[in-house]
Amino acid sequence: MNFTKIINLKTLAVGAIVGVMAFGFTSCKNAPNSPGYEYMPDMYRSPALKYYNTHVLNGDTLQSAMKPVAGTIARGCMPGIPAGMDYEKAGMYLKNPIVFNDAVLKDGEAIYGKFCVHCHGDAGKGDGKVGLKLPGAPPAYDGTLKNLPEGKMFYSITNGKGLMGSHASQLSVEERWKVIYYVQKLQGHTPGQPIVADSAKTETAQVVKPAGKKEEKKQNKI
């Protein structure tokens, strides 16, 4: 038993030495820049594929990277306004997604103090120091803008309106909705409560009825 064990160890040692020498001799070459023999070249050199391109590999047509599905949105880049939605539709369909509470209102007030107050003024009357210097001062929130729906506010803050530039690059979608709660307070509403939309104005407008013919007839009979 011991004898065979010794032989096995010897053959193993000799085999290892021969292997290392063979590897050493074959891997070294005279040219200093030559990589020597490459035993598995695929491991060294992966095929360089051009991005967003198709390639034929072993008869298979492959894509180096799949294109994102149409309408894909990058993480953290959720747009506030769905594609194709205009000002009027925003007024009808866009609703504040932030759950209202006092902390949210405080955040909104802080944002207002940094980004809006210089034009719109402390109480939102359009009398901020910058606002007064504009060729046309911003309208008062509790004046003509009293019933402006939140969706329209969001649209205007996002895209800008008239002399007011877009705030999309300064304020995240959440920040824009938070400041809207504060603007609603300045409009004189209770933020967080349903607010009557400006379209209600036309609904409540007096409808002048043409003089009813039926009544006339009745009167004639009498």
Ligand code: HEC
């Ligand atoms: C450079 C001055 C300026 C700044 C800063 C500014 N606004 Fe305005 N804003 C205006 C003017 C001017 C208008 C009137 C635009 C018009 O109707 O032509 C306006 C209009 C609005 C309206 C009414 C939009 C509509 O659809 O009629 C809202 C709401 C509003 N601003 C909110 C904000 C909020 C919130 C901020 C801060 C995040 C802000 N604004 C910052 C000048 C400014």
